[in-house]
Amino acid sequence: xxxxxxxxxxxxxxxxxxxxxxxxxxxxxxxxxxxxxxxxxxxxxxxxxxxxxxxxxxxxxxxxxxxxxxxxxxxxxxxxxxxxxxxxxxxxxxxxxxxxxxxxxxxxxxxxxxx
Amino acid sequence: xxxxxxxxxxxxxxxxxxxxxxxxxxxxxxxxxxxxxxxxxxxxxxxxxxxxxxxxxxxxxxxxxxxxxxxxxxxxxxxxxxxxxxxxxxxxxxxxxxxxxxxxxxxxxxxx
Numbered sequence: 039x040x041x042x043x044x045x046x047x048x049x050x051x052x053x054x055x056x057x058x059x060x061x062x063x064x065x066x067x068x069x070x071x072x073x074x075x076x077x078x079x080x081x082x083x084x085x086x087x088x089x090x091x092x093x094x095x096x097x098x099x100x101x102x103x104x105x106x107x108x109x110x111x112x113x114x115x116x117x118x119x120x121x122x123x124x125x126x127x128x129x130x131x132x133x134x135x136x137x138x139x140x141x142x143x144x145x146x147x148x149x150x151x152x153x
Numbered sequence: 154x155x156x157x158x159x160x161x162x163x164x165x166x167x168x169x170x171x172x173x174x175x176x177x178x179x180x181x182x183x184x185x186x187x188x189x190x191x192x193x194x195x196x197x198x199x200x201x202x203x204x205x206x207x208x209x210x211x212x213x214x215x216x217x218x219x220x221x222x223x224x225x226x227x228x229x230x231x232x233x234x235x236x237x238x239x240x241x242x243x244x245x246x247x248x249x250x251x252x253x254x255x256x257x258x259x260x261x262x263x264x265x
Contacts (some may be wrong), residue, residue: 081255144196
């Protein structure tokens with residue numbers, strides 16, 4: 039499967055725990071984006087990363103959220119001390135680059151439930 | 154004014170009809186426009202991208218862009234029940250060529 043992969047697909051955490059969401063981009067893609075979709079709301083941009091670099095994290099909450107895309111391995115979105123309001127679908131997308139329009143392809147998402 | 158606006162629907166069309174989905178955006182400088190389809194509980198799937206004024210056709214789908222009117226649309230010809238989904242308009246807003254701003258989507262129902 040050459041598509042964007044995300045795991046886990048479903049994640050349940052209790053308030054105060056940590057959530058780690060993983061994303062492997064499509065083969066040949068080096069640009070990764072994270073989006074969050076809250077119930078009844080649209081998709082919201084969170085962060086844009088390239089290998090070992092955070093390019094734009096303007097959509098990330100200032101506290102508890104962090105993202106990385108190491109030289110080896112998947113991109114990680116980390117949420118510390120989760121609260122109920124963090125319950126949402128988190129989607130990762132990848133693209134080949136910015137030239138030519140930057141079409142972004144989405145993974146299946148991780149559905150986070152905070153109890 | 155919201156950055157990307159879509160009618161929430163639901164839009165209901167009979168099988169075989171043309172479904173017309175509309176989207177307006179606020180940033181006159183936007184250059185890249187995308188339509189995604191999202192089935193309930195699934196992830197967005199890219200259907201069309203359009204960057205120049207005019208029409209772009211791909212199978213039963215036609216995207217139309219009018220930058221002067223800040224308007225982009227998606228036409229679905231010969232609609233099928235399997236087209237029933239939420240259609241999301243996405244635009245690069247605010248001078249960014251990578252950050253997509255999404256509308257809330259239009260729910261389309263195609264009735265057999």
